[in-house]
Amino acid sequence: MRGDYQQLVDDISAALGAPATLEDRDFGLIAFGAHGGDDDLDLMMDPVRTRSILQRRSTAAVRAWFEAFGIARAQSPLRIPPDPAAGVFKGRICLPVRHRGVVHGYVWLLDDEQLAGLDLALPYADPRLAHAMETADRIGALLAAEARAGAELGELLRELLTARPAGRDAARGALREALGAAADGPLALVAVAPWRPVGEPGSAGDEPDRSAAPPDTGPGSMLAAQSGVAALCAVPDSLPDGSAALAALVRLRALTTPAPARTAAERLLRSPRAAGPASAATAGIGTPRRGLADLPTAWSEALAAARAAGAAAGSGRRLGPVAQWESLGAYRALTALPADRAADPAVLRLLQPANTELARTAETFLDSAGQAGRAAAALGIHRQTLYYRLARVEQLTGLDLDEGEDRLLLHMSLKASRL
Numbered sequence: 001m002r003g004d005y006q007q008l009v010d011d012i013s014a015a016l017g018a019p020a021t022l023e024d025r026d027f028g029l030i031a032f033g034a035h036g037g038d039d040d041l042d043l044m045m046d047p048v049r050t051r052s053i054l055q056r057r058s059t060a061a062v063r064a065w066f067e068a069f070g071i072a073r074a075q076s077p078l079r080i081p082p083d084p085a086a087g088v089f090k091g092r093i094c095l096p097v098r099h100r101g102v103v104h105g106y107v108w109l110l111d112d113e114q115l116a117g118l119d120l121a122l123p124y125a126d127p128r129l130a131h132a133m134e135t136a137d138r139i140g141a142l143l144a145a146e147a148r149a150g151a152e153l154g155e156l157l158r159e160l161l162t163a164r165p166a167g168r169d170a171a172r173g174a175l176r177e178a179l180g181a182a183a184d185g186p187l188a189l190v191a192v193a194p195w196r197p198v199g200e201p202g203s204a205g206d207e208p209d210r211s212a213a214p215p216d217t218g219p220g221s222m223l224a225a226q227s228g229v230a231a232l233c234a235v236p237d238s239l240p241d242g243s244a245a246l247a248a249l250v251r252l253r254a255l256t257t258p259a260p261a262r263t264a265a266e267r268l269l270r271s272p273r274a275a276g277p278a279s280a281a282t283a284g285i286g287t288p289r290r291g292l293a294d295l296p297t298a299w300s301e302a303l304a305a306a307r308a309a310g311a312a313a314g315s316g317r318r319l320g321p322v323a324q325w326e327s328l329g330a331y332r333a334l335t336a337l338p339a340d341r342a343a344d345p346a347v348l349r350l351l352q353p354a355n356t357e358l359a360r361t362a363e364t365f366l367d368s369a370g371q372a373g374r375a376a377a378a379l380g381i382h383r384q385t386l387y388y389r390l391a392r393v394e395q396l397t398g399l400d401l402d403e404g405e406d407r408l409l410l411h412m413s414l415k416a417s418r419l
Contacts (some may be wrong), residue, residue: 009139011135012107012135015132017114017115018112018115019110024143026272044238059087060272061087065095071103074094075096076096076120076133079093079111079120080093090111092109093109093120094107095108095109097136104139104143104144104193109137136336153176154233156171156178157171158235161296162235168296172295175292176292179231186251186289187289187290187291187295188252188260188261188285188286188287189247190246190249191245191285192246192265192268192271192274192283193246193281193283194274194275195244195245195246195273196244227249228250228251228263229251231249232246232249235247243259245306246274249295250264255290257290265285266322268281268283281315282306283321283322283323284302284305284308284322284324285307285322285325286299286300286302287326305323305324306323308323309323311415319331328408330412331415344409346397346398346409347397347410347413347414347417349396357389361390361391361393362401363414364378365390370407397410410414
């Protein structure tokens with residue numbers, strides 16, 4: 001189906017004599033028309049288009065600028081002026097990609113000399129523009145069909161990951177039938193957390209008015225922009241605070257090559273829905289498996305890896321925004337602890353907001369294998385300051401940092417507090 005999108009975008013580019021790009025409703029790149037040679041490349045590109053093609057995603061500032069002109073409600077082509085502050089140095093012509101009144105994406109063209117005489121007031125009076133809009137309607141029908149199919153696959157994947165055993169068996173059979181041969185091949189599960197599902201309130205201006213959008217324009221509508229992803233679904237109540245996470249089932253070439261899963265995770269993290277109220281989203285990848293039989297376990301691993309990536313970032317140890325289950329180390333054990341557990345009484349006072357600097361000092365010292373020189377350098381403080389803080393930690397907790405078991409209790413408690 002991706003080849004269909006490319007052919008249709010090329011058709012629009014040829015009709016209007018200008019390179020076009022196709023993005024989904026979340027500004028994820030689906031296809032782009034061929035650009036000219038090096039001599040006229042600068043005339044056809046600006047930083048926003050370059051970023052869209054290279055990173056397959058636009059920035060929040062760019063999205064806000066374009067959406068302020070009502071593109072999600074537009075029924076016909078419209079011109080958008082440049083906004084250098086957002087990196088939009090050239091104006092755009094936007095062809096809304098709709099199907100049965102619902103916007104599913106946008107075709108973009110740079111509003112340069114080639115299109116300066118294009119009259120958008122009467123879009124069907126110009127045969128070039130009429131042809132382009134008819135092609136955009138065909139793209140809309142394809143995206144709508146893919147969204148419906150993606151939504152059905154997503155429902156099956158969610159059922160497989162969260163239902164009781166009897167329900168899982170039925171979902172597994174239906175998903176195997178829908179995926180065909182891919183269902184028995186090497187697969188990996190990716191978790192992106194937190195994830196804001198469609199319709200959930202976000203920050204002001206983050207979600208444009210799409211009152212005509214039906215329920216199936218959630219993760220299912222993103223499949224067109226996610227090469228290698230077999231199914232997507234939002235899984236509610238995935239995190240200890242009740243937030244949702246996104247599950248992505250990714251096809252692999254082999255069990256030993258999880259690169260497609262990492263690529264999919266990195267792209268999904270750039271979605272405007274990949275964020276929580278007060279924290280950035282992270283992603284985790286479960287151990288690759290062959291077939292669908294053990295996907296619930298793979299989901300637990302992927303979700304644990306995503307949580308660990310966020311916790312490790314807070315401690316200064318970088319697992320990266322995308323973490324794999326095999327690379328978690330001690331976090332494999334910590335993420336298995338009950339989410340509603342209470343902190344150990346010995347560390348309760350240390351975990352209070354007033355003692356944040358002392359907690360960071362203790363964790364850095366323990367991360368440094370108890371080597372004062374390394375810890376002081378990492379913290380940017382003098383050794384005597386380090387010793388003073390560690391003495392305060394011992395006073396607050398009643399623990400002896402010369403004792404191995406006390407060190408273990410403190411170290412694990414500090415790391416578990418961020419999960």
